[in-house]
Amino acid sequence: MFRPLFVLAAALALVFGCSAPRPSLTPRAPPGQRHQLTILYVADLHAQLRAHPELFWRDGKERVEVAGGFARVAAAIRRIRAERGGEVLVLDAGDTIQGSGAAALTEGAALVEPLNALGLDGAVPGNWEVVYGPAVLRQRARELKHPLVAANLRDAATGERLFAPYLVRQVGDVKVAVVGFTDPDVPRRQPPGYSQGLRYDGPEALPELVREAREREGAQVVLLMTHVGLAKAVGLAARVPGVDVHLSSDTHERTYVPIEQAGAWVVEAGAFGSFMGRVDLWLEDGKVVDRRWELIELTESRFPEDPEVARRVDAALAPHEEALSAPVGHTDVMLARYAVVENPLDNVLADAIRAAGGTEIGLSNGFRFGTPLLPGPVREGDLWNLLPITTPLKTGRVSGRQLRDFWEQELENVFAKEPEKRFGGWLPRPAGMTLRFRADAPKGRRLIALEVGGEPVVDERLYTVTACEREGDAPDMLCRIPGVQEPRVLDVDAHEAVRRFLAGTPRLTDALEGRVVGEDLPAVLRTQQVQP
Known part of the structure; x- marks a missing residue:
């Protein structure tokens, strides 16, 4: 049974480590004859090849530091491999080849050489790996030096798995298996056209695959690496016995202290290359007897950049530098997206979408993409980081009842x-509309107030809305609202909407405006995690 986060201050302390001492970067094995296994993993890199400003929050304090970049990830891997004599397993938990302008303009090809330079041992395809279509996903998998693993991703026509369900590696004296599982909700979460021709299974086969890895393959350690989000990963851990550590991804959660569920640890390693997770396991007689976790912050002050990987990154980005560095506007304030309910950056995006459509309401999806924008120029590359897909905008007329249901x-x-009923990202971001709700209320009864233009929504009235056109949706679908009247696809996409908005808005604000308020939530909610 799960209890909502908002009544559990202890859960926040557990997830973010607010009161826990920070472990050392170099764990010491307990005395005695033991074999040590070290696992490193990154998650949700989102094609952030270069270092960037990152917002960190912990112990009630916030700070911004330069972090991430593939060259810094490589340097951290190299340092820990040297410390451990090479006996390290390095993994990637998905959403890797999508999320930046260079990735979008090359359908992920710009990522191949820098990724291969990291020396990964395996990866899970994330929910956004299908953004360029199944054929490109297969092509990128062939180009990578490390295998992709996914137990539940199949060709719809043949029923055959696209990738092996797990990989087995001998790491020093320890045989380890990594079972992969990607988000089965992809056909609904992403525009349906992206995954046409693919089939996604549920988690039913996972317990048998874990047993197979142990009994037939002889794995002494079994890792379950999933791209379904931390809350779902915690729920899944109770249903899949025999797993030592569950490496989670998708929701960009920063697990400073592991969550224990059914004897397994569940962890998630942040996003954008700003973090790397480290698990150390000690075994005696083939059994795990001790374990340690650290969420490593890959900041400029802690890790240099690997020169060779930096050169590969520069080469990959060189053809696109001029286009992506072109200025499109300016911000006098830092704009960051890291909040589940409302944030200043998405308020700007929703305003831009509404203005482009000339409607009463604008809706932006609850994406988690994008590192903070510091005061200064806003460039084309920033638009791609925040909105890595450029589908056209769409308008329509929607009843008040439809808005409530949505x-x-x-x-x-x-x-x-x-x-298991969690789905997708954070809440959509509205403009021209405000709502108040209780997160702990039953399904279908959370809304307390819903207003458009400062007036309560009337069920029978029709309201004009601008949102996204998703490839493969029915003509009368508007941003997951079905049955829209008078739908019309515009000749402008979200990028152009933001360009126009920045050109006509002299000053942006970083203030929260109370557009969406959870009456039983903190003013800024940074996690969806639910603690058992």
Whole structure:
């Protein structure tokens, strides 16, 4: 049984390590004859090849530091491999070849050489790995030096798996298996056209695959690496016995202290290359007897950049530098997206979408993409980081009843008490509309107030809305609202909407405006995690 985060201050302390001492970078093995296994993993790199400003929060304090970049990830891997005599398993938990302008303009090809330079041992395809279509996903998998693993991703026509369900590696004296599982909700989360021709299974086969890895393959350690989000990963851990550590990804959660569930640890390693997770396991007689976890912050002050990987990154980005560095506007304030309910950056995006459509309401999706924008120029590359897909905008007329139903479902997607019912990202971001809700209320009864233009929404009235056109959706679908009247696809996409908005808006604000308020939530909620 799960309890909502907002009544559990202890859960926040557990997830973010607010009161826990920080472990050392170099764990010392307990005395005695033991074999040590070290696992490193990154998650949700989102094609952030270069270092960038990152917002860190811990112990009630916030700070911004330069972090990440593939060259810094490589340097951290190299340092720890040297410390451990090479006996290290290095993994990537997905959403890797999408999320930047260079990735979008090359369908992920710009990532191949820098990724291969990291020396990964394996990876799980994330929910955004299909953004360029199944054929490109297969092509990128062939170009990578490390294998992709996914137990539940199949060709729809043949039923055959695209990738092996697990990999087995001998790391020093320890045989380890990594079972991969990607998000089965991809056909609904992403525009349906992206995954056409693919089939996604549920987790039913995972317990048998874990047993197979131990009994047939002789694995002494079994890792379950999933791309379904931390809350779902915690729920899944109780249903898949025999796993030593569950490496989670997708929701960009920063697990400073591991979550224990059914004897397994569940961890998630942040995003954008700003973090790397380290697990150390000690074994005696083939059994895990001790374990240690650290979420390593890959900041400029702690790690240099690997020169060879930096050269490969520069070469990959060189053809696109001029286009992506072109200025499109300016901000006098830092704009960051790291909040589940409302944030200043998405307020700007929703305003831009609404202005482009000339409607009463604008809706931006609850994406988690993008590192903070510091005061200064806004460039083309920033637009791609924040909106890595450029589907056209779409308008339509929607009843008040439809708006209520939409928001109740979106609130359920984010705050469902049962983890397996969580779906997608954070809440959509509105402009021209405000809502108040209770996250702990039952499904379908969370909304307290819903207003458009400062007036309560009337169920029978029709309201004009601008949102996204998703490839493969029905003509009368508007940003997951079905049955829209008078739908019309515009000749402008979200990037152009933001360009126009920045050109006509002299000053942006970083203030929260109370557009979406959870009455039983903190003012800024940075996690969807639910603690058992």
